[in-house]
Amino acid sequence: MEEESEFRHWDELIPDALGLIFRNLPLQEVLTVVPRVCKAWNRAVNGPYCWQEIDIELWSNRRHEPHHLDRMLQTLITRSSGSLRKLAVTGLQNDSIFSFIAQHAGSLRMLRVPRSDLSDSVVEEVAEKLSTLTFLDLSYCCKLGSPAIEAIGKHCKSLVEFCRNMHPLDVASVSSHDDEAYAIANSMPKLKRLEMAYLRVSTEGVLKILSSCPSLEFLELRGCWDVQLDSKFFKEKFPNLKVLGPRVVGFYEMMNDWEDCSDYFSDGSEYLAWEFLDGEMGEFYEDEIDFGFEGAFYAERLNSDFEPYLWPPSP
Template sequence: MEKRKWENMNEDCLVNIFKRLTLESQLLDIRVVCKSWNRTLRNPLCWQQLVFPPITHPRLSDSHGLIKCVVNRSQGCATTLALPNECSREELIYVSEKCPALKMLTLPLFLCRNHSDIIPSLMVKWKNLEFLSLGDSSSTIQILEHICSNLPNLSGLSITDGYIDHETALAIVSLAPKLKYLVLEGAELDKENLVLILQGCKQLVKLDVRNCIGFDADDEDISKLASGIKNFLCAGSIAEQYSWEDHGWV
């Protein structure tokens, strides 16, 4: 029996494989295997999931204009986008115009802080957005104010390692009460503000508040309020942050 060659594989099958690979593999490995694979990479469906590594990555550090180049290859088909901290203001605006079909968006810590003045207004361009992940909590209120009435499909929000004060918790409850997925892992989150979220977001099916500081994981009041949430995660959370002095180590 004649062996089938990889380069002769059906293009639809190749697209289904290539779109699951990392950007590094797509840009630097796949295209040099053979002509048919390189030709398949021109299909914009290969570029639906754009998860950028740090631009300082050793194999990509010399790639000038990497973000624009990759976004152009998607031809508006990208549904998942995770930008690097190194994303410039110009590139962020460009992405907001060229990726109208986004469903999942991740903005890391320093990108959020460096461009906090324009991010809220750009968010409304992603009408199909379903899940938003923020690496910084400082602009959460402004972002929610802009998107609450413009993004009807938003069902998931992630703010990791942030500070969820009363104003932020109140904004989540009042501006995004229909959230189904909320991730606040590693945040500073007082019991009072967690209770506010539990009482206000009635449609939650997943709430991740693991490793938070501000409440105890075994708090009975919290457990009772969260009993109706299908996937409630709170392991590792403590009421107060212990210091070296508390343990007599200094």
């Protein structure tokens, strides 16, 4: 009798609870193992309960054929049935899949699509459908510019976090990104966090952002060599603002200085209230994954968020 009372009827859990549990499992297991356990689990996996938050960024980092990535997104987003709140994916290869995402973005609040081959025109076309966003990451999207940013700012009135980091090699031939800085300033007044590492912005462009975004709490400027920060001015004018950059810290220097996070001065540049984000620096994955979607899928060995710390330090 005691043994029977301790038996847990996992198949009797409501779908919402099962969805919360399955979100903690690897994507491979959710798609291939869980549905075969029992009918209740199969219904949960094929319903919206597991797919309100979709994070396939590590998997998509492995440059798959575009139609493999598109098919995965279409499958998972369709299962969310309009309840999708978070989507993280990298390397979208065409405008059509971004349009598909926007068509199902009625509840979407967080969107990460770095390294995607998107055009200004598609972002302008679908920005209105992304109006519920509070977080957007368009880092390393080299074809996008100020028109896309203005469209996002115009329609996404609740946006408080925006990431627009670039790789130094991608901006080597760009003379200025001030048009993007002004687009941010003119259309995103509620921003609390802004990342724009390696954008070719001027001091004037940064000051325009600061004067137009009074709620800004964190500003990433690593690699923005044209920006000159006056530490005294910033401390007096923006006492609650945390600034990272423009100087870039090399990986080993960063590790050596990890415990010393005091204000840092160098050539007129300063880390104001030096801070690093919470969370792991990187995760390693060993398993090779095959979901049966016409090809082998792989999990990325190194979290893409770790990449900036492998860039060269300031010259």
